[in-house]
Amino acid sequence: MNKADLIFAAGETSADMLYACGFRAPDPFIYFTCLQERGIIVSALEQDRAEKECKPNVAIFGRNEFSPDGRPDPLEIICSLAESRDIAEFRVPSDFPLGLADGLRQHGLIVQAEKGLFYPERQRKSAQELDHIIAALRVAEAGLRRGVAVIREAAVNADGRLVWNGEILTSEILQAEIAISMIRRGGFSDATIAACGNQAAQPHHTGSGPLSANKTIILDIFPRLHQTGYWGDLTRTVVKGQAPDIVKKAYAAVFEAREYAKTLIRPGAIPAEIHEAAKTVLENHGFRTGRQNDRNFGFFHGLGHGLGLQIHEKPCLDSVGAEPLQGGEVLTVEPGLYYPEWGGVRLEDVVTVTPDGCRCLTEMENVLEIEAMAK
Amino acid sequence: MNKADLIFAAGETSADMLYACGFRAPDPFIYFTCLQERGIIVSALEQDRAEKECKPNVAIFGRNEFSPDGRPDPLEIICSLAESRDIAEFRVPSDFPLGLADGLRQHGLIVQAEKGLFYPERQRKSAQELDHIIAALRVAEAGLRRGVAVIREAAVNADGRLVWNGEILTSEILQAEIAISMIRRGGFSDATIAACGNQAAQPHHTGSGPLSANKTIILDIFPRLHQTGYWGDLTRTVVKGQAPDIVKKAYAAVFEAREYAKTLIRPGAIPAEIHEAAKTVLENHGFRTGRQNDRNFGFFHGLGHGLGLQIHEKPCLDSVGAEPLQGGEVLTVEPGLYYPEWGGVRLEDVVTVTPDGCRCLTEMENVLEIEAMAK
Numbered sequence: 001m002n003k004a005d006l007i008f009a010a011g012e013t014s015a016d017m018l019y020a021c022g023f024r025a026p027d028p029f030i031y032f033t034c035l036q037e038r039g040i041i042v043s044a045l046e047q048d049r050a051e052k053e054c055k056p057n058v059a060i061f062g063r064n065e066f067s068p069d070g071r072p073d074p075l076e077i078i079c080s081l082a083e084s085r086d087i088a089e090f091r092v093p094s095d096f097p098l099g100l101a102d103g104l105r106q107h108g109l110i111v112q113a114e115k116g117l118f119y120p121e122r123q124r125k126s127a128q129e130l131d132h133i134i135a136a137l138r139v140a141e142a143g144l145r146r147g148v149a150v151i152r153e154a155a156v157n158a159d160g161r162l163v164w165n166g167e168i169l170t171s172e173i174l175q176a177e178i179a180i181s182m183i184r185r186g187g188f189s190d191a192t193i194a195a196c197g198n199q200a201a202q203p204h205h206t207g208s209g210p211l212s213a214n215k216t217i218i219l220d221i222f223p224r225l226h227q228t229g230y231w232g233d234l235t236r237t238v239v240k241g242q243a244p245d246i247v248k249k250a251y252a253a254v255f256e257a258r259e260y261a262k263t264l265i266r267p268g269a270i271p272a273e274i275h276e277a278a279k280t281v282l283e284n285h286g287f288r289t290g291r292q293n294d295r296n297f298g299f300f301h302g303l304g305h306g307l308g309l310q311i312h313e314k315p316c317l318d319s320v321g322a323e324p325l326q327g328g329e330v331l332t333v334e335p336g337l338y339y340p341e342w343g344g345v346r347l348e349d350v351v352t353v354t355p356d357g358c359r360c361l362t363e364m365e366n367v368l369e370i371e372a373m374a375k
Numbered sequence: 376m377n378k379a380d381l382i383f384a385a386g387e388t389s390a391d392m393l394y395a396c397g398f399r400a401p402d403p404f405i406y407f408t409c410l411q412e413r414g415i416i417v418s419a420l421e422q423d424r425a426e427k428e429c430k431p432n433v434a435i436f437g438r439n440e441f442s443p444d445g446r447p448d449p450l451e452i453i454c455s456l457a458e459s460r461d462i463a464e465f466r467v468p469s470d471f472p473l474g475l476a477d478g479l480r481q482h483g484l485i486v487q488a489e490k491g492l493f494y495p496e497r498q499r500k501s502a503q504e505l506d507h508i509i510a511a512l513r514v515a516e517a518g519l520r521r522g523v524a525v526i527r528e529a530a531v532n533a534d535g536r537l538v539w540n541g542e543i544l545t546s547e548i549l550q551a552e553i554a555i556s557m558i559r560r561g562g563f564s565d566a567t568i569a570a571c572g573n574q575a576a577q578p579h580h581t582g583s584g585p586l587s588a589n590k591t592i593i594l595d596i597f598p599r600l601h602q603t604g605y606w607g608d609l610t611r612t613v614v615k616g617q618a619p620d621i622v623k624k625a626y627a628a629v630f631e632a633r634e635y636a637k638t639l640i641r642p643g644a645i646p647a648e649i650h651e652a653a654k655t656v657l658e659n660h661g662f663r664t665g666r667q668n669d670r671n672f673g674f675f676h677g678l679g680h681g682l683g684l685q686i687h688e689k690p691c692l693d694s695v696g697a698e699p700l701q702g703g704e705v706l707t708v709e710p711g712l713y714y715p716e717w718g719g720v721r722l723e724d725v726v727t728v729t730p731d732g733c734r735c736l737t738e739m740e741n742v743l744e745i746e747a748m749a750k
Contacts, residue, residue: 012566013388025579026566027687044666045676048577051669071695098476099469099488113474176558183551183558190563190601191387191401202423204400226565291419294426301420312402320446 001088004034006111007118008074008100009093015309016093016118018229022055030074031058034085041066041077075103082109093118123306123314124328129230130352133307133330134361136225136232137350139187141364143221144234146181147174147194148370151240156213156372162240171195171207178221187223187232194219200237200344203301203336213241213372216343222311231311233332234362235348241372250337250345251368253285257335258347261303261317265331265351265358271321275303278335287337297339304332307350329353330361376463379409381486382493383449383475384468390684391468391493393604397430405449406433409460416441416452450478457484468493498681498689499703504605505727508682508705509736511600511607512725514562516739518596519609521556522549522569523745526615531588531747537615546570546582553596562598562607569594575612575719578676578711588616588747591718597686606686608707609737610723616747625712625720626743628660632710633722636678636692640706640726640733646696650678653710662712672714679707682725704728705736 008031009017011024018024020031021040030041039059042050050060063072066080078100081087089110092101101111117123125133154162154169162169174194182189195207197215211217220235237254239247257278264274279289282299289298302318307330315321317331334348347366351358383406384392386399393399395406396415405416414434417425425435438447441455453475456462464485467476476486492498500508526549529539537544549569557564570582572590586592595610612629614622632653639649654664657674664673677693682705690696692706709723724737 043676044671045578048670049580072693092473094474095472096474097470097488098467098473098486099471099490101473101476102488111473113472113477115474172561179558179563180555183554186547188554188563188565190565190599203420205424224565295423296419301418318447 002034002086003089003091004032004082004085004087006078006090006092006096007031008078008097009095014095015122015313018309019119019122020055021058023050023053023058024229025050028074030077030081032081034087037085041081043072074100075107078104079107079109082107117314122308124326125308125330125352129308130330130361132225132228132230133232133350135228136187136223136230137234137361138232138363139182139185139223139225140221140232140234141362142185143178143182143187143189143192143223144219144236144364147178147219147221148236148238148367150174150177151211151217151238152370154211154240156241160213162211162213168210170210171199172209174211175207178219182221182223186226188226189221189223192219192221193235195344197343198340201295201297201338201340201342203338203344203346211240214239214244216243216247216345218344218346220346220348224311229309231307231309233307233311233334233348233350234364235334235346236364236366237345237347237368238370239368240370243369244342246339246342247345248368249285250287250339251347253282253287254335254337254345254347255366256285257281258333258349261333261335262349262351262358262360265325265333265353266356267327267353268324270324271303271315271317272319275317275319275321278303282335282337295340299335299337301336304334304348306330307332325353327353327355331358377409377461378464378466379407379457379460379462380493381453381465381467381471382406383453383472384470389470390497390688393684394494394497395430396433398425398428398433399604400425403449405452405456407456409462412460416456418447449475450482453479454482454484457482492689497683499701500683500705500727504683505705505736507600507603507605508607508725510603511562511598511605512609512736513607513738514557514560514598514600515596515607515609516737517560518553518557518562518564518567518598519594519611519739522553522594522596523611523613523742525549525552526586526592526613527745529586529615531616535588537586537588543585545585546574547584549586550582553594557596557598561601563601564596564598567594567596568610570719572718573715576670576672576713576715576717578713578719578721586615589614589619591618591622591720593719593721595721595723599686604684606682606684608682608686608709608723608725609739610709610721611739611741612720612722612743613745614743615745618744619717621714621717622720623743624660625662625714625717626722628657628662629710629712629720629722630741631660632656633708633724636708636710637724637726637733637735640700640708640728641731642702642728643699645699646678646690646692647694650692650694650696653678657710657712670715674710674712676711679709679723681705682707700728702728702730706733
């Protein structure tokens with residue numbers, strides 16, 4: 001009796017599946033390894049495309065080879081696979097679908113969910129993966145440059161609203177301009193953040209409605225490259241016109257926290273300690289974190305996260321991250337400060353952990369104020 | 376002891392989660408219902424945004440209310456939830472993550488995966504959902520019109536390649552133009568199909584490289600509306616210049632198959648029978664289905680699928696669909712013919728099942744040939 005690895009997921013949305021076989025089908029399909037064999041089992045619809053797009057040494061099977069009556073039921077197909085390969089036990093990712101696992105168990109098969117990462121090696125990026133991430137960062141940078149250019153071109157009307165191209169400049173228009181500049185470079189993003197003022201005080205608010213002068217605008221841009229499936233991630237904060245003093249102070253604090261955190265990132269460093277060190281920098285600048293009137297304020301998210309085939313992946317640079325860095329990780333470093341009274345500041349770079357520290361992969365200046373012209 | 380519903384998923388990618396609470400966070404969070412209570416448990420990062428975006432009557436909890444030490448471990452948090460609400464058993468969707476379910480079971484909780492849809496009512500669309508899908512279809516139609524306009528504007532060079540805007544027109548350029556026109560309307564799509572000739576013979580090939588005259592170009596466009604999360608889906612097939620006779624015949628057959636299938640769609644109809652009837656129309660036109668030289672040919676995918684918060688959802692109009700239609704479903708109807716020798720033809724409309732038949736929601740002509748100008 002054999003043990004096998006098994007994934008049932010869509011290559012389009014499952015990083016493990018894409019890492020395993022390289023095939024980005026939009027619907028779930030089966031991947032397995034057993035002894036020396038690696039294979040996927042797909043519908044007729046995907047069979048020819050899989051032949052072209054799969055990694056080498058992955059055999060492509062049509063479903064009908066495992067389900068003579070042509071039924072697409074994955075439970076039947078996997079049971080038939082197990083019988084044909086004499087498989088008694090499957091190792092599966094922790095997000096393997098429960099319904100399918102229970103069905104397999106009822107057929108007497110052992111299904112063991114991996115507790116940690118299914119492919120721990122996914123944390124340490126190969127040279128090729130690094131190139132893919134850097135390519136995605138360049139696209140994010142192009143998107144940010146476009147966003148900043150639009151804000152620069154905008155005038156400010158008597159109400160303090162930004163006006164561009166003859167109309168009030170909204171978060172939505174700015175997001176579309178950023179997305180368009182990235183699409184032309186093969187990067188797709190469905191949720192660019194362009195949040196102004198009070199909205200910027202909520203870290204994941206994507207922003208909506210008119211943009212105003214003299215208030216923080218957080219631009220957080222995370223395209224996925226169509227060709228490779230790797231993500232970029234980049235955040236800058238700008239103010240059209242004059243930044244209030246408190247914003248300037250917060251900007252300086254966040255910038256220092258980010259740069260200081262980078263000096264701590266190296267193999268052996270503990271993520272939680274890096275997170276806490278960044279938080280201490282912010283506190284030393286007088287910025288406290290807490291909760292008041294049902295709103296969080298200060299620095300209330302993790303300092304960063306892994307980046308690769310997922311936009312958020314392991315390891316996290318957060319308050320509970322206890323596993324030492326190994327080297328080879330790609331991490332965002334993105335401290336932020338958020339206060340409902342004046343908005344938010346977040347500055348995000350991406351680094352890779354090198355043998356003796358880290359190397360910043362982001363190539364983008366940090367400029368807070370963008371000159372205003374009255375209109 | 377109580378029974379509760381439980382989802383652990385990201386609202387951005389889980390249709391069940393989005394349907395349940397309306398909150399599109401990019402990372403997994405917890406949703407539960409127990410007795411009269413409905414709630415979500417989110418990180419501090421998402422707490423304020425959830426307050427604004429969640430459906431009414433969903434209580435928002437911070438993780439720290441269930442995990443005093445602030446650990447983000449969902450297992451700990453759900454165990455603490457179960458204790459606080461005296462919950463002994465959770466009903467979960469079939470795609471609930473196995474690792475988490477096994478953890479909960481080890482803590483003595485019963486976790487039961489729903490065999491069918493977690494929310495069967497999701498198959499029958501409300502008037503509001505129908506409006507959201509129609510809005511997404513209108514965006515898809517705008518994308519298609521842009522694609523057709525670019526092909527119309529293109530010239531044909533001496534090699535039979537399309538030339539547009541001073542350069543060879545590729546699938547990638549056409550995809551970008553289509554995506555851009557949709558982004559301006561609030562629709563995002565990372566995988567528009569614009570596949571020409573032999574590539575069009577693979578139904579899910581997205582297309583790459585130069586587009587040629589006198590060959591089939593399949594345009595399959597499926598944007599998701601940022602504001603609502605609902606999808607549109609639309610396919611047309613065009614030829615720049617002259618369609619070969621075989622393509623004209625295939626087009627007529629596919630058109631007839633689609634229109635005939637629509638006449639069969641009504642409450643009580645069996646999906647597999649509608650699929651087979653469409654296939655028979657294609658066969659009556661002389662188009663066989665099979666596999667030769669390791670390539671599938673003919674009509675080798677399902678006739679259609681449900682459309683809503685997922686691009687592919689239940690019910691499927693395919694060869695194994697045995698459950699009668701109920702009324703209220705939104706379905707794609709998209710027969711196709713694919714032959715490596717000349718390419719592919721697919722024509723896709725979207726219908727909603729009405730009390731006495733179906734209503735077509737797609738508003739888009741069917742035109743095969745686009746006039747060619749030499750250059």
